[in-house]
Amino acid sequence: MNNILRNCRSLLNKNYNYILFKNEHIIFRRNYAAVRKRFYRKTGILYNDGKYEVTLDQRKLKTPNGNLFTVESEPLALAVAAEWDTQKEKIQQNSMYLSTLCNTAIDNPNNLTKYDMVQYIVNYLDTDTILFQSNENEELYKLQVQEWDPVLDWFCNRFQVKVQKSREMCTPAISDEVKATISKHLLSYNFACIHGYVFGVDTLKSVILTLACAERFLTPEKAALLSRLEEEFQLGKWGRVEWAHDLNQQDLQARLSATVLFIHFNSSSWLTKQKSLL
Amino acid sequence: MNFSASLKTLRHITHELRQSSPQGSLKDSLVLRYIFDQYHKFKTTEQQVCKAQEEVNFIANSYLCYLRSTRKRQEIHDQYHGRGERSVEETARLVGFKLPHDPK
Numbered sequence: 001m002n003n004i005l006r007n008c009r010s011l012l013n014k015n016y017n018y019i020l021f022k023n024e025h026i027i028f029r030r031n032y033a034a035v036r037k038r039f040y041r042k043t044g045i046l047y048n049d050g051k052y053e054v055t056l057d058q059r060k061l062k063t064p065n066g067n068l069f070t071v072e073s074e075p076l077a078l079a080v081a082a083e084w085d086t087q088k089e090k091i092q093q094n095s096m097y098l099s100t101l102c103n104t105a106i107d108n109p110n111n112l113t114k115y116d117m118v119q120y121i122v123n124y125l126d127t128d129t130i131l132f133q134s135n136e137n138e139e140l141y142k143l144q145v146q147e148w149d150p151v152l153d154w155f156c157n158r159f160q161v162k163v164q165k166s167r168e169m170c171t172p173a174i175s176d177e178v179k180a181t182i183s184k185h186l187l188s189y190n191f192a193c194i195h196g197y198v199f200g201v202d203t204l205k206s207v208i209l210t211l212a213c214a215e216r217f218l219t220p221e222k223a224a225l226l227s228r229l230e231e232e233f234q235l236g237k238w239g240r241v242e243w244a245h246d247l248n249q250q251d252l253q254a255r256l257s258a259t260v261l262f263i264h265f266n267s268s269s270w271l272t273k274q275k276s277l278l
Numbered sequence: 279m280n281f282s283a284s285l286k287t288l289r290h291i292t293h294e295l296r297q298s299s300p301q302g303s304l305k306d307s308l309v310l311r312y313i314f315d316q317y318h319k320f321k322t323t324e325q326q327v328c329k330a331q332e333e334v335n336f337i338a339n340s341y342l343c344y345l346r347s348t349r350k351r352q353e354i355h356d357q358y359h360g361r362g363e364r365s366v367e368e369t370a371r372l373v374g375f376k377l378p379h380d381p382k
Contacts, residue, residue: 038300044308045308074312075312075316078308078309078312079309079341081308081309082295082307082308082309085299085300085307086298086299087300088300092352095348095351095352097344097348098344216332216333216336219336219339219340219343220340220343220344221343242354242358243354243357243358246350246354247351247354247355247358250347250348250350250351251347251351253343253344253347254343254344254347254348254351257340257341257343257344257347258344260337260340261337261341261344264337264340
């Protein structure tokens with residue numbers, strides 16, 4: 001027993017700060033880095049070697065892993081610079097979703113490959129939010145049919161596939177052809193975009209809604225609303241609590257719109273070509 | 279989307295950027311300059327090969343949504359986020375008491 005505890009302690013010493021009492025009760029304390037104060041006045045961007053960098057005064061912005069922050073698209077770099085500029089006294093990095101997305105794509109802390117991520121997204125399709133519709137509340141079911149089914153129809157038309165929704169716990173599994181079609185579509189994007197897609201899917205809990213939003217069928221506000229449809233339905237009956245529902249709504253919208261911007265700026269279609277004037 | 283609607287988006291974006299700017303002015307905002315450039319570029323499509331104007335508007339609206347949601351989220355967070363325990367003075371004032379050493 002003592003041996004186990006000792007091993008445990010040596011492990012903990014490395015990773016966590018903890019308090020140990022006499023009778024060996026361990027209390028975990030997770031230490032968060034203190035919020036940094038704003039240490040720069042102006043933010044800007046630089047063009048270097050085909051890529052854009054963000055500057056904070058004369059310093060170059062770096063990612064959490066210490067890599068140089070570079071993106072390929074000018075508007076994205078500008079948006080990130082603007083985001084750093086909006087930090088007032090303290091730098092609230094947890095709410096800077098655009099920077100976070102870029103950082104994750106640059107650092108790739110989990111060492112994921114594009115194929116891993118596409119596989120993750122495609123497997124998510126099995127448990128897509130809008131494929132599971134209510135079997136308890138008829139009113140809610142009607143709302144879901146009215147709001148979700150058009151998106152489902154769009155999805156089936158856009159990718160020429162067939163998926164079935166369900167009112168039961170278990171659905172007929174998504175067929176391999178559908179998965180192949182979607183992964184083929186996703187693989188046509190670059191590595192950074194797929195990071196964006198994963199972030200979007202995790203935000204909305206739905207691959208279909210994320211694709212609909214990235215393909216401009218739904219606005220970010222609408223997609224966030226559809227993702228929270230049941231919540232919205234319930235709070236219509238039980239009342240709205242600002243610090244829970246509104247906070248959640250705004251957070252989802254911010255995350256999703258960051259995803260949309262990130263995907264658009266990283267996909268090659270954003271590059272505009274100007275025709276030479278005659 | 280028609281012309282006035284896209285102008286409305288532009289006005290909202292400017293408003294959000296001004297609100298979130300620490301100086302409160304957008305005199306040397308790079309991002310705003312870029313957005314104005316884009317608006318000029320996509321105003322007419324005769325001389326340029328450009329994507330559907332709709333797409334640009336969609337991106338502008340998404341950016342507006344991003345700025346607005348981030349600000350609102352922060353406002354709600356600031357309003358409700360716990361500030362730790364109240365001090366003795368604060369608690370006393372809350373219930374209308376004074377501390378022994380306060381003047382009467």
